[in-house]
Amino acid sequence: GLKDWQHVMERAKSERGNKKYDCIVGYSGGKDSTALLWKMVNDYNLNPLAVTIDSGFIPDTAFENVKDTLQKIQVDHVIIDGAKETFPKLYKWMFLHQDSEDKCLTTSMCEACSDLVHALVVKEALKQDIELILFGYSPDEIRRYFYEIPQHEIVDEWMPQFFWDEIFTEEDRNHFITHEQVKNRRLPRILLPYHVLDYEEDEIIELVESKNLVKKGNSSTLKTSCHVIMAASYYDLNRYGIVPYALQFSELIRQDPAVRKKWVITMKQISPLIKLGKFNEQGFNFALEKMGITKNQLSEIIQV
Incomplete structure (x- = not known):
């Protein structure tokens, strides 16, 4: 490669x-x-x-x-x-x-x-x-x-x-x-x-922020991910008991064990919010409205 x-x-x-x-x-x-x-x-x-x-x-x-x-x-x-x-x-x-x-x-x-x-x-x-x-x-x-x-x-x-x-x-x-x-x-x-190239997430963030390509803090994946992921994550956590972000975080930890603490803390912080539809609540509600699904309807779908 x-x-x-x-x-x-x-x-x-x-x-x-x-x-x-x-x-x-x-x-x-x-x-x-x-x-x-x-x-x-x-x-x-x-x-x-x-x-x-x-x-x-x-x-x-x-x-x-x-x-x-x-x-x-x-x-x-x-x-x-x-x-x-x-x-x-x-x-x-x-x-x-x-x-x-x-x-x-x-x-x-x-x-x-x-x-x-x-x-x-x-x-x-x-x-x-x-x-x-x-x-x-x-x-x-x-x-x-x-x-x-x-x-x-x-x-x-x-x-x-x-x-x-x-x-x-x-x-x-x-x-x-x-x-x-x-x-x-x-x-x-x-x-x-x-x-196939050397990839360090911290170096990517340092690059885009030091070159003033993005404002500090705006490089977080959690801030730039598509709004519909918020609704899908709510679905997956409430139906299957899993947080989809865990797959991504786990791979990052395998590549660099030094970041384990950072992502474990992040998971503990966001999981309860995702379960309630409160993590990026604005994006969550926006996605449901765009799809024409209410939160109650989504909850009913999950329980079927």
């Missing part, structure tokens, strides 16, 4: 200027994608196109980070919001049809959501004739992919089968990639560089 990454970067630098953009950086406003964008410009001397997918559930803190960063890094930026009507339908369907005893709702929903996000970014890459897409998934986010997202999944596996349900329209389905759209086209590679 690391050798491939080095080769990809050498090639990108050697071809710099041949096209308007050297790559796309999926830019969420979180600390990892912010740092990745900075590195592409300053460490690799490339000209990326920053692409943000607006699902309608992104916290204000994340958008504030985007605004602050783009005042410091001179790159073109595109916000894609054409699927804002689709995301809430996707989320609501998954809340109403969660039937797995093996996988928590948050995990299933994040996977389906990320497939839609990836599809929208790939469409932008095809439109702009960009052959490389980078996402800032951190090393703890390796359950599904490691370093590279297989190209065959772009067409064959990204659209969930439930998108043929009557609540979804042809417009919803058209956000995904079809064989016809990529016929005789070269699909972009989709890489997750933090999976």
Whole structure:
């Protein structure tokens, strides 16, 4: 993986200027994608196109980070919001049809959501004739992919089968990639560089805050995570007795045991609040309202 990454970067630098953009950086406003964008410009001397997918559930803190960063890094930026009507339908369907005893709702929903996000970014890459897409998934986010997202999944596996349900329209389905759209086209590679590069969370935070890319305190994952995760976490804790963040925190601890105390304390602080729907209560209520679900309805769904 690391050798491939080095080769990809050498090639990108050697071809710099041949096209308007050297790559796309999926830019969420979180600390990892912010740092990745900075590195592409300053460490690799490339000209990326920053692409943000607006699902309608992104916290204000994340958008504030985007605004602050783009005042410091001179790159073109595109916000894609054409699927804002689709995301809430996707989320609501998954809340109403969660039937797995093996996988928590948050995990299933994040996977389906990320497939839609990836599809929208790939469409932008095809439109702009960009052959490389980078996402800032951190090393703890390796359950599904490691370093590279297989190209065959772009067409064959990204659209969930439930998108043929009557609540979804042809417009919803058209956000995904079809064989016809990529016929005789070269699909972009989709890489997750933090999976092979040295990664220290504290160093990422230090970078984005010391360069004034984000305000101090705004780099916390808990502040930039999608609002719907608050509602899904409430569901998972009250139905399964688990906090989805525990998976992420555990992987961070495995990579650096020195941070164990920090994340154990965090878990103890947020778990009671999540269970009551009081952790980021504003985001929790916002997500329910956007999906058209009340807290009482959600509680009834959990108890079924």
